[in-house]
């Protein structure tokens with residue numbers, strides 16, 4: 001089934017208004033990884049933290065990420081039509097905070113290198129080189145769809161996890177349980 005009409009601006013009748021804070025709190029129960037989206041501009045590297053990223057299509061390889069309309073960094077990345085995604089490692093909490101903070105040089109003190117599409121954090125656990133192929137209006141965000149043109153991952157490394165507004169790290173369940181003898 002193809003949804004042809006954009007119904008995002010329609011106010012549903014008979015349903016209660018959901019406040020943004022409640023929406024954020026409830027959706028925060030879905031754990032996510034965190035990435036840095038970064039592009040190269042004429043004024044140097046720009047980047048922002050994001051957790052709304054997902055894979056969309058295997059063939060062609062597509063991802064989607066949602067950027068807030070209020071973001072000042074996304075339009076700079078969008079203008080270049082390409083960006084690099086660095087998937088943050090478990091020790092990257094401060095990096096994530098830094099890439100969400102305004103009025104600071106986000107790349108200062110961060111080790112990074114150039115990949116084909118933009119700046120990549122040296123000690124991330126995976127990297128995606130992306131070319132923007134479409135943007136869709138979605139409420140107060142825009143859904144950016146990008147084709148992955150190259151990618152790589154680290155041999156080891158654990159992901160940074162964001163859950164209910166807090167940072168944590170991924171631990172496989174079998175390492176998290178106390179060992180049960182003769183179970």
Ligand SMILES: Cc1cc2nc3c(=O)[nH]c(=O)nc-3n(C[C@H](O)[C@H](O)[C@H](O)COP(=O)(O)O)c2cc1C
Pocket residue numbers: 034047048049050051052053066067068070071072073074096097099100101102162
């Ligand atoms: C864990 C985390 C996840 C975030 N996810 C997103 C996201 O998916 N989309 C988005 O637009 N902003 C997201 N942000 C917020 C942006 O990083 C931040 O608001 C933005 O970079 C503000 O600066 P700007 O005006 O330079 O864009 C996230 C922030 C954090 C800390």
